[in-house]
Amino acid sequence: xxxxRISVLSESITIAISSKAKEMKAAGLDVISFxxxxxxxxxxxxxxxxxxxxxxxxxxxxxxxxxxxEVLEAIATKLKRDNNLDYKPSQIxxxxxxxxxxxxxFSCIINHGxxxxxxxxxxxxxxxxxxxxxxxxxxIETSEDNKFKLTANQIKSxxxxxxxxxxxxxxxxxxxxxxxxxxxxxxxxxxxxxxILVISDEIYExxxxxxxxxxxxxISDDMFKRTITINGxxxxxxxxxxxxxxxxxxxxxxxxxxxxxxxxxxxxxxxIVQSGAIPAxxxxxxxxxxxxxxxxxxxRDYAVSAINSIExxxxxxxxxxxxxxxNCKNVEPNSMKFCQxxxxxxxxxxxxxxxxxxxxxxxxxxxxxxxxxxIGIERIAEFVKNYKK
Numbered sequence: 001x002x003x004x005r006i007s008v009l010s011e012s013i014t015i016a017i018s019s020k021a022k023e024m025k026a027a028g029l030d031v032i033s034f035x036x037x038x039x040x041x042x043x044x045x046x047x048x049x050x051x052x053x054x055x056x057x058x059x060x061x062x063x064x065x066x067x068x069x070e071v072l073e074a075i076a077t078k079l080k081r082d083n084n085l086d087y088k089p090s091q092i093x094x095x096x097x098x099x100x101x102x103x104x105x106f107s108c109i110i111n112h113g114x115x116x117x118x119x120x121x122x123x124x125x126x127x128x129x130x131x132x133x134x135x136x137x138x139x140i141e142t143s144e145d146n147k148f149k150l151t152a153n154q155i156k157s158x159x160x161x162x163x164x165x166x167x168x169x170x171x172x173x174x175x176x177x178x179x180x181x182x183x184x185x186x187x188x189x190x191x192x193x194x195x196i197l198v199i200s201d202e203i204y205e206x207x208x209x210x211x212x213x214x215x216x217x218x219i220s221d222d223m224f225k226r227t228i229t230i231n232g233x234x235x236x237x238x239x240x241x242x243x244x245x246x247x248x249x250x251x252x253x254x255x256x257x258x259x260x261x262x263x264x265x266x267x268x269x270x271x272i273v274q275s276g277a278i279p280a281x282x283x284x285x286x287x288x289x290x291x292x293x294x295x296x297x298x299x300r301d302y303a304v305s306a307i308n309s310i311e312x313x314x315x316x317x318x319x320x321x322x323x324x325x326x327n328c329k330n331v332e333p334n335s336m337k338f339c340q341x342x343x344x345x346x347x348x349x350x351x352x353x354x355x356x357x358x359x360x361x362x363x364x365x366x367x368x369x370x371x372x373x374x375i376g377i378e379r380i381a382e383f384v385k386n387y388k389k
Contacts, residue, residue, distance in 0.1 A: 013355030021349035054275035067094035098245035120357035152186035176318020206236035329360035
């Protein structure tokens with residue numbers, strides 16, 4: 001009854017565990033959840049006020065498929081101001097979150113058997129969407145020594161005649177790795193002379209804690225021409241449920257295809273959401289984001305120290321995003337087993353590393369209040385102390 005392509009798709013493990021934790025909470029259990037990938041801060045008032053104003057003015061009609069002229073101009077302004085990228089509004093399209101951007105993009109560029117290089121650990125949806133679109137995920141395992149970042153030499157070794165694209169996620173989920181300008185320049189040198197696309201997922205760009213964030217497309221003219229920039233406001237605008245994503249590309253043929261596909265699926269994204277996105281894109285919520293960022297740094301520093309003080313657990317300090325990718329190999333190399341028992345016995349929800357393509361680790365989100373973080377890590381410490389394989 002079902003199509004063959006749907007059979008290759010797996011359920012998002014992060015959503016599955018978050019849902020399980022919510023069910024347990026609803027049943028009255030004192031569950032502390034470190035599984036969700038969303039800020040715990042409310043959406044800034046300037047964004048909410050923009051939506052209220054738009055509603056009062058009758059904002060509820062269809063818009064052009066890529067987005068309103070105002071929101072496209074705001075995105076172009078943001079990309080120039082923050083990233084020194086000169087995209088025209090006609091080279092930008094809004095989507096129902098960055099995941100939708102990626103789904104549309106892979107649908108438009110992948111033919112059956114095309115390969116997409118993806119560093120492991122990876123955000124859970126990358127390989128699943130590639131497989132659904134008929135492509136082949138080529139997974140390259142990264143290491144703690146390099147903060148789980150893909151190197152130019154690894155890319156060079158993985159390229160074949162079937163390589164269609166490379167995924168770069170900076171800052172990354174689940175590790176918080178941030179690519180430096182030098183690292184991106186090395187990658188750009190490897191790609192010169194090829195037709196390989198760079199899919200640069202920059203959804204956490206404003207949550208960078210050490211050094212400057214560098215957009216992949218800003219490295220050189222060659223990188224600008226081959227890079228599709230993916231971004232949104234779920235993480236850096238505290239707008240996860242609003243579902244506002246966007247992508248930008250200088251490839252006219254691709255932009256036409258993306259608009260054609262979206263015209264036959266979602267058409268435009270919510271007109272109301274577009275109105276709320278404009279002040280965030282124009283920097284009017286930057287003070288709120290800086291406050292949120294300061295709290296994330298405080299939580300990160302506490303959590304890294306607390307986890308590294310637990311015998312047989314260790315973690316590399318992330319340079320961005322709001323996750324810890326914790327090594328639990330000396331406790332239990334089977335990360336699914338570790339996380340299931342941690343949830344059942346200690347009432348702490350985390351996400352097994354196997355879902356991100358690297359077993360022996362688990363992901364902890366510190367997008368929660370500091371008190372919950374302290375109590376949850378105390379539970380993890382007690383759980384590990386008494387763990388029996």
